[in-house]
Amino acid sequence: QDPTPVTLEQAMANPDWIGRPVESAWWSWDSRTVNYTQQRTDSNVRDQFQVEQESRGTRKLTGAQRAEIDGAYPVSDTQGARMAFVRNGDVFVRELSSGRLIQVTRSVTEEASPQWSADGQLVYRSGKDWFVWRPNAGVTAIAPVKVGKDPAVEPKRDTLQQQQLALFKTLRDDVARKQAAAAQSRDWRAEDPTQASPSAYIDGNFEIQSTSLSPNGRWMLAITQEKGADTGRETNTPKWITETGYTEPESSRTLVGRTDPVNQQVWLVDVQAGKARQIALDGLPGIQVDPLKDLRAKAGKDPLKGSRAVRIQTDGDDSGTAVHWTAGGDEVAFMVRAVDNKDRWIVSLAPKGKFDSVAAVSRHRLTDPAWINWNFNDFGYTPDNRLWYLSEQSGYSHLYLEGKALTSGRWEASDVTLDRAGKQFFFVCNRANPGTYELCTVNRDGGSVRELTSLKGVEGYAIAPNQQRILVRYSGSYLPTQVATIPLNGGQATALTDTRSPEFKSRTWIQPEYVQIPSKHGAGTIWGKFYGPAKYEAGRKYPIVFFVHGAGYLQNVSQRYPAYFREQMFHNLLVERGYVVMDIDYRASEGYGRDWRTAIYRQMGHPELEDHLDALDWVVANKQGDKDKAGIYGGSYGGFMTFMALMRAPGTFKAGAALRPVADWAQYNHEYTSNILNTPELDPEAYRKSSPIYYADQLQDRLLIAHGMIDDNVFYRDSVMLAQRLIELRKTRWELASYPMERHGFVNSDSWYDEYRRIYELFETELK
Ligand SMILES: CC(=O)N[C@@H](C)C(=O)N[C@@H](C)C(=O)O
8 A cells, every 4th residue: 555645744743643542551450451541642741551351451541530539559578468659749559359459558659669469568768758658557657767876885085075075073973873764764665566677877078879678677778979069060951932031940960970970878777776887889899990990091180099989870771779678578689880881799687686787799790991871770689688789791681580690692682571470581682683672481490482472562560460361462563552352371462442533544554564674883784764666767866865863872773662752754755756865773672682882982973873874775775765865864862973974984975964963962862861971081082083063074964953952961062052053164054943942852842843845955955
């Protein structure tokens, strides 16, 4: 069937017309219905729906109905008797045998992090404080950890104080009376289980960043950093169009390397005794070796002394700081990351019986001369207290149990869950090819990995409370995320939703062709999505447009619904108007393992340009592409690459549109940039080599720059700086389109339309 023509107006319209995707989705307690949220048409409001497994009947929930419904991301206890969840910031428990709903809290504070202990008690956090709930005993507050001197500890008296006591009996008697009262209070508290435990004190110039309570309520881990440490100067972004009529400054992020991330400390707290101990991390393997020693010396900096600075970070499962306890609560594992990004350690502590001597045990060290991935950092314990984790140590993210690889190969495992019995691991995998995502399983004792779905675009999943079925979130090239369920051991998927509009569904779209391009630069295979006509006219050469996706670690050559769905519709329009379009996963893209990711270390824009040049030759050789009529465009990292393509390979692409582009990496954020380029102070060479602003003199082809003026991710300033360079260089073939009310991702369809009209006109003028 011929593709349905699409206009620019339609492609750039508010995506309501497509039908909004399913966002989060979760099971009800009885495993009979699935709940999901979806954005309301012409609104930012999210509605909640419930769909029945058997009948597939769907209802939109009212506020009163929501009161009976389980909240998202419920956590089951180890016996499968109860599950807990947070709804509207309050904790609830559902009894799975009867369906009885118990409201544990009704507070103005946000509750979070519910976790069950092996013996059926629930711990949760309310604001910064921790609480324990027991089925027949209600709620107990855990005394908060405090910073300061412990009032129960006798202060050391200086000579003046000692002299006073020595001189005056009355003073000595007063002190003795106070000490006796304190001792009695301590003794009574220790012998009386109905009394609350005392607070533990952390002495020093610290502030507490986060805490995590063991599920048995016995231990706590506290993460601190230096109080009032300099966290860096933030940039002010002016807001131009405002309700006040004045230009209003808005505070945004800091710049890479201006201030190093602050070192953190780990403290173990004995909750019962009210005692805190700092856990030394100096013994972690390699922590005292500076991987940046040579760069530091070259930059004229002093050598590092002692341990490198570290932070206790998230493991990427969005559940907060990366701290996981065994269900019994007697062992904890946490992830320590060097602030230079070269190492990550999974460290455990087993405090029971040895609080005063407990030491950090490094269970897994992942080290990389480039940087440790942002993703694939999940870890946790099995019900029988064995540590599992994801690691890129083999070059691809794989699953390990106590150091033994359960998966291997040139593919990646992510998003790991265990069944309740702790026998089977579930995870998302891309075994067939890097862009095809399924749900996989492997037995915890090893054996072969098995795909449970054949949906191609699996995005996430959740196991039903009765452990019979799995709900799967999946999408396709033209299918925004939907929900289906499958039997626990795999098989036919039952689709529960299709939120596309009839208008969108009735259209025929150009299906991307998944192509494999051999790299001429020793990089192996470059995967691409190619959009071209169904039939090629003999002897005709087609103008070529390259689309370059963004970064922050993402993959666009996949069978999932692209974040760049508007751009995909634009590619349909371009093909309809006589172009061919190529969209590749260049080196640095997600889904291809560690070496593909880190190929850009200290040289952004270099391997990726090689990949684009190889892909260009491939389109010319295989798809009747016209080498003399090639253009390139993309946003953010894609805008950066457009600059690099035009400036480092002048004459290759006759026109380029750089949208929300990075022109100078020294202007970007720390979290992302310091991984790849270290810091500008330490590694100026990497910044010089990787930043388009230093290549501006080589621009000769037509360039359109487009940028939202209140972009708080890649600042508008990047485009302003490049514009000033181009003015000073007397370059003539460029223009800057500014969008006063847009941030990084445009929101208003007027802006989208204006931007893509300019891109289209640029290509029509220069490539035809
Ligand atoms: C980390 C990050 O946001 N990087 C940007 C440079 C980027 O490439 N963003 C992508 C996602 C975009 O398309 O905006």
